[in-house]
Amino acid sequence: MVFYFKARPEVGDYTIFMGLDKYENEELIKYGLPEDIWFHVDKMSSAHVYVRLQKGQTVDDISEGNKVNNVDVVYTPWSNLKKTPSMDVGQVGFHNSKMVRTVRVEKRINEIVNRLNKTKVERKPDLKAEREAVNSAERAERKQQLREKKRREELQRLEKDRQSEILSYKGLMVSEKMTSNKQIASTSKSLQELEEDFM
Template sequence: MVFYFKARPEVGDYTIFMGLDKHENEELIKYGFPEDIWFHVDKMSSAHVYVRLQKGQTIDDISEGLLEDCAQLVKANSIQGNKVNNIDVVYTPWSNLKKTASMDVGQVGFHNSKMVRTVRVEKRINEIVNRLNRTKVERKPDLKAEREAVNAAERAERKQHLRDKKRREEMERLEKERQAEMRSYKGLMVSENMTSNKQIASANKSLQELEEDFM
């Protein structure tokens, strides 16, 4: 089971989600999207909360309001973290999550610790948590199928880009050939004109010589 929440409307159309337990967390780790940003209470047990950014966005595009929604939700879903103030929430892109065979179910590390950011949460804000919970929807998605569908769409998009690129290159090649033919034709015309002028001049000279001989 995965729980889905809607972020505050003023920050844009963003979905925040988390797994029911460590087994769902494992699936979310495995079949995440490049646009997913992962949140967790630092040094405490908590839910794995994600926000899915818009395509092309990065962690730098997370607004303060969206960050606060995610941080409040992950704090509220930490047994220990929900009871204390001034906790740290860490967050990083899904692509930075590291999973090895020796790790327990739901456990993760990081490929690059420099890509992990921290936000301090002073206290729980019930107004935010309650607003998020009112948007809560439970689903049992086929995460693998969703990820494969995205992969297929991305492959199709890459193929289309490649076809478009080849088409542009072919059109550019044909245009270069056309321009080269035009330059060659113009050069030929100039050469023919020069030849004709020489022939006329030669003919005039011959005529003049004949006239002089006649005289």
């Protein structure tokens, strides 16, 4: 079971979610997304809480809330979580400790906690399928961007070739386009008419 909350449902931002127990936490660790930020109360047994950011947002765009007073909350991007086979279920480490931040939360803000609890929804998501769908969409987007890039490059190459052709002299002296004096004389035009045609 995974619990979902909305930070500010009136503006539709930030989905917050957490597992019921360490087994759900394990699944959340395994199938997180790059937009997920992981939170945990430091040095205490507590839930793993995730905030899913919108595309383009960073960890600096979020603010914190809490249920108890005087706690340190550590947080880091999901991609920084490290899981090794020797770790207990639900236990994590970090790839880069410099990416882990800590915030001291002095006082519980009941307004925030109450607002979050009003949005609480319990679901049994297929986290693996969600992750695969996101990966598939990202691959399709990268393929489309690559196709667009190749198309732009081909158009640029064709335009460059066209401009080179315009600026080159090789098309000026082509025998098929030339008219000889004999051909001009055979047209039965007067010299004055030929001069007018030329001008």
